[in-house]
Amino acid sequence: EVQLVESGGGLVQPGGSLRLSCAASGFIFSSFEMNWVRQAPGKGLEWVSYISSSGSTIYYADSVKGRFTISRDNAKNSLYLQMNSLRAEDTAIYYCARVPRGYYDRSGYYHDEWYFDLWGRGTLVTVSS
Amino acid sequence: EIVLTQSPGTLSLSPGERATLSCRASQSVSSSYLAWYQQKPGQAPRLLISGAASRATGIPDRFSGSGSGTDFTLTISRLEPEDFAVYYCQQYGRSPITFGQGTRLEIK
Numbered sequence A: 001e002v003q004l005v006e007s008g009g010g011l012v013q014p015g016g017s018l019r020l021s022c023a024a025s026g027f028i029f030s031s032f033e034m035n036w037v038r039q040a041p042g043k044g045l046e047w048v049s050y051i052s053s054s055g056s057t058i059y060y061a062d063s064v065k066g067r068f069t070i071s072r073d074n075a076k077n078s079l080y081l082q083m084n085s086l087r088a089e090d091t092a093i094y095y096c097a098r099v100p101r102g103y104y105d106r107s108g109y110y111h112d113e114w115y116f117d118l119w120g121r122g123t124l125v126t127v128s129s
Numbered sequence B: 001e002i003v004l005t006q007s008p009g010t011l012s013l014s015p016g017e018r019a020t021l022s023c024r025a026s027q028s029v030s031s032s033y034l035a036w037y038q039q040k041p042g043q044a045p046r047l048l049i050s051g052a053a054s055r056a057t058g059i060p061d062r063f064s065g066s067g068s069g070t071d072f073t074l075t076i077s078r079l080e081p082e083d084f085a086v087y088y089c090q091q092y093g094r095s096p097i098t099f100g101q102g103t104r105l106e107i108k
Helices: none
Strands: A003-007 A010-012 A018-025 A034-039 A045-051 A058-060 A068-073 A078-083 A092-098 A123-127 B004-007 B010-013 B019-025 B034-039 B046-050 B063-068 B071-076 B086-091 B103-107
Touching: A003 A092, A018 A034, A018 A092, A018 A123, A034 A078, A045 A068, A045 A078, A058 A068, B004 B086, B010 B019, B019 B034, B019 B086, B019 B103, B034 B063, B046 B063, B071 B086
Parallel strands: A010 A123, B010 B103
Antiparallel strands: A003 A018, A018 A078, A034 A045, A034 A092, A045 A058, A068 A078, A092 A123, B004 B019, B019 B071, B034 B046, B034 B086, B063 B071, B086 B103
């Protein structure tokens, strides 16, 4: 079965750290770009971070830049998010999400479209004293 | 960044009716790189539409997307009971990726 399963969430104090994991199965993980997306309780979706299939290219939202680190281990089919200096506003469900593989059109133009075709069920991070 | 504004905030309709959801962007979305997702309580979002109009695998044909530039629409032609949920649009034409605030589709 094609799936993503997040883990590692929990309750942490402001200023603390947490490491989230996302285990992929049912597809060739090393061929896909991955992201973390979060959702605060009762709120909308917010993109957090992106990592290329090889791990060589990484991007972050301004709200987490300098505090969060995304990484992956293709041998273990796993994606990670190291979260440091956590704040109350980081409280959210964190989803890992897959970007579909890019493709060449008839003109030879390469399309790398960053929408999310597969999501995990999420893991809840609560930052509170 | 591109701000996406969805309207209405809440849409109250009955099964069998037609639903029209709007997503307006603060700047033109290049290449119609606009996606729609459905989210039910306690579940992860599910991809419905990419490229403004392409249905994802397994999505019923009662769901359709249209639009370009700054104005996009998700239409559900005939509502089924399982369609009542929150819907989000997302643009991926320009970094950073951004989402709309969502439209809640509720049973009237």
